[in-house]
Amino acid sequence: MSLIQEILPAEYLALSPAEMDRRILHYKSVLGNRLVILGHHYQRDDVIGYADYRGDSLKLSQLAAGERQAEYIVFCGVHFMAETADILTSSQQKVILPDLQAGCSMADMADLAQVEECWDILAEEYSKEIVPVTYVNSTAEIKAFCGRHGGMTCTSSNAGRIFARLLQEDRIILFLPDEHLARNTGLEYGIKPEEMLLWDPEAPDQELPARAPHLVLWNGFCSVHQRFTPEQVDQVRQKYTGIKVLVHPECSNAVVSKADLAGSTEFIIRTVSESPAGSSWAVGTELNLVNRLAKENPDKQVLCLNETMCLCVTMNRIDRPHLLWALDNLAAGRVGNQIKIDPATAGEARLALDRMLEISS
Ligand code: 13P
Ligand code: SF4
Numbered sequence: 001m002s003l004i005q006e007i008l009p010a011e012y013l014a015l016s017p018a019e020m021d022r023r024i025l026h027y028k029s030v031l032g033n034r035l036v037i038l039g040h041h042y043q044r045d046d047v048i049g050y051a052d053y054r055g056d057s058l059k060l061s062q063l064a065a066g067e068r069q070a071e072y073i074v075f076c077g078v079h080f081m082a083e084t085a086d087i088l089t090s091s092q093q094k095v096i097l098p099d100l101q102a103g104c105s106m107a108d109m110a111d112l113a114q115v116e117e118c119w120d121i122l123a124e125e126y127s128k129e130i131v132p133v134t135y136v137n138s139t140a141e142i143k144a145f146c147g148r149h150g151g152m153t154c155t156s157s158n159a160g161r162i163f164a165r166l167l168q169e170d171r172i173i174l175f176l177p178d179e180h181l182a183r184n185t186g187l188e189y190g191i192k193p194e195e196m197l198l199w200d201p202e203a204p205d206q207e208l209p210a211r212a213p214h215l216v217l218w219n220g221f222c223s224v225h226q227r228f229t230p231e232q233v234d235q236v237r238q239k240y241t242g243i244k245v246l247v248h249p250e251c252s253n254a255v256v257s258k259a260d261l262a263g264s265t266e267f268i269i270r271t272v273s274e275s276p277a278g279s280s281w282a283v284g285t286e287l288n289l290v291n292r293l294a295k296e297n298p299d300k301q302v303l304c305l306n307e308t309m310c311l312c313v314t315m316n317r318i319d320r321p322h323l324l325w326a327l328d329n330l331a332a333g334r335v336g337n338q339i340k341i342d343p344a345t346a347g348e349a350r351l352a353l354d355r356m357l358e359i360s361s
Contacts, residue, residue, distance in 0.1 A: 177220030
């Protein structure tokens with residue numbers, strides 16, 4: 001990982017949108033197929049338009065794994081996504097995150113020392129085998145932990161398939177770091193609330209049940225999706241008769257269980273796009289995506305479940321000045337803000353990612 005946070009030179013902030021647009025398109029054409037820009041659906045409108053490919057976390061991982069030609073992969077998303085792209089691409093390819101401060105608060109909620117402590121305590125307490133699964137919204141170190149312990153990664157698109165596979169064997173699933181995705185998926189696949197254990201890494205001496213849990217939930221969360229509440233579901237239903245509520249599984253189960261439908265970012269996009277004209281949707285996910293869905297579906301009513309909802313601030317750090325700066329550097333033969341995972345960590349993390357990609361293909 002690059003440890004140097006380069007600061008955007010002030011001159012970029014003075015450029016007009018038209019000038020930035022002209023220069024970004026110029027560099028895209030000059031660099032040709034030496035460059036691929038990947039963009040997550042939560043990116044701002046003024047950035048996502050430059051992406052060669054856009055997708056949710058799973059689709060972007062699959063695209064990175066299949067990308068063999070481009071020398072530079074500029075990732076318009078957050079840090080863990082760029083790390084994943086670096087792990088899945090070859091050592092000659094360079095992954096660039098236009099602003100290194102585009103992190104993810106959820107990914108920072110599982111730290112390796114805490115996860116190892118939890119693992120040791122569970123292994124000592126229970127005779128059952130434990131399998132670690134991490135949401136891709138996690139650091140490369142956590143993915144490597146899962147890789148070396150026979151586990152895998154998952155995304156919100158394939159968590160169900162991965163649970164279905166793992167539940168064929170009688171093992172304890174240690175799910176990192178999103179409590180909500182874990183609970184929502186576990187309940188959907190028949191794990192009862194009393195078979196789940198919520199692990200608080202700040203209280204590792206917590207009392208453990210005598211009977212081994214089926215699923216251990218790490219108490220991490222997404223600061224954006226955690227802001228949706230069941231009261232908002234009630235309010236929107238009262239205000240708009242017949243509206244359907246569609247939420248991301250990073251929302252709490254109190255919200256998911258009141259919603260009509262829950263699913264990954266790709267699921268949300270597909271559901272709204274394929275719904276009949278005239279239908280109404282209250283969507284519980286990141287605001288850039290909801291606003292784009294509303295624009296792209298003018299024949300439907302699409303609104304955010306939380307009207308005072310904020311954006312994912314870290315996703316929003318990738319803006320047009322940072323993208324232009326990254327391309328300016330590449331065109332000058334300089335790679336700034338490269339994301340590089342050390343080979344030992346990358347090798348183990350890749351095991352976990354490959355196991356997921358194999359189940360999802
Ligand atoms: P997906 O892209 O897997 O839907 O995840 C949403 C998210 O929070 C990305 O940070
Ligand atoms: Fe992280 Fe949530 Fe932002 Fe996704 S939306 S990057 S999980 S903080």
